[in-house]
Amino acid sequence: MIDLYTAATPNGQKIHIMLEETGLDYREIWIDIDKGKQFSESFLRISPNNKIPAIVDHHGPSGTKISLFESGAILLYLADKTGRFLPSQSDKHWETIQWLMWQMGGFGPMLGQAHHFNAYAPARPDSPVVLPYAQERYTNEAARLYGVLNKRLADHEFVAARQYTIADIAIFPWCRLHERQRQKLEDFPNVLRWFNQIAARPAVAKDMHKLEDIVDGWTTESWEVSFGGRQRNQR
Numbered sequence: 001m002i003d004l005y006t007a008a009t010p011n012g013q014k015i016h017i018m019l020e021e022t023g024l025d026y027r028e029i030w031i032d033i034d035k036g037k038q039f040s041e042s043f044l045r046i047s048p049n050n051k052i053p054a055i056v057d058h059h060g061p062s063g064t065k066i067s068l069f070e071s072g073a074i075l076l077y078l079a080d081k082t083g084r085f086l087p088s089q090s091d092k093h094w095e096t097i098q099w100l101m102w103q104m105g106g107f108g109p110m111l112g113q114a115h116h117f118n119a120y121a122p123a124r125p126d127s128p129v130v131l132p133y134a135q136e137r138y139t140n141e142a143a144r145l146y147g148v149l150n151k152r153l154a155d156h157e158f159v160a161a162r163q164y165t166i167a168d169i170a171i172f173p174w175c176r177l178h179e180r181q182r183q184k185l186e187d188f189p190n191v192l193r194w195f196n197q198i199a200a201r202p203a204v205a206k207d208m209h210k211l212e213d214i215v216d217g218w219t220t221e222s223w224e225v226s227f228g229g230r231q232r233n234q235r
């Protein structure tokens, strides 16, 4: 049994998809990150960076319990545990890891900044802020990254290794929020084709209704928890 500590966000969605795809036995433990539950001592013991997703596998390597944070590490672990969605053949293996790292180091963080300056900061309670340079910078960077993905998918059905892998699973959830990044998938037709193909997989479609991104407005409390003093002063 795997405990999945999660919330309805792109990084959480990755692990739901992987667990559904692999058919592993798991239970969800919802962490209300708007209310600051990620700072509880018990959660910080599992995820010291105070972020979801995290897992506890009660039957880890050699039957021992293991806990993991960082969605990329969790995807690698679950691929290793099940022998699925990460090819073992060396060239395909490293190609998959390369695109997984591209998502972890670029596509996710940059798109997250695009969300922040385009959608969140202008909706900050009490003192909304619009920063045109930051919006331009991260919207352009998001467009560049979608362009990289679009070019890759022009002659590849999937992102890596000529098959569906953890790289697709990591990238897909971030594309669901393209409007918040001020992108249109129609401008990236190969991404659109791939996106629709992944979205139609039963394991992907199954839980998306309950995993819709939670951010649909900010309160003074939720802003403080996510971007204010509680992020820095908690430990």
Ligand SMILES: N[C@@H](CCC(=O)N[C@@H](CS)C(=O)NCC(=O)O)C(=O)O
Binding pocket: 009, 010, 011, 012, 033, 038, 050, 051, 052, 053, 069, 070, 071, 072, 225, 226
């Ligand atoms: N690099 C991390 C990022 C995780 C992350 O940013 N999680 C967000 C939700 S998508 C979170 O838990 N935020 C709560 C907080 O920052 O306090 C991963 O891929 O797991």
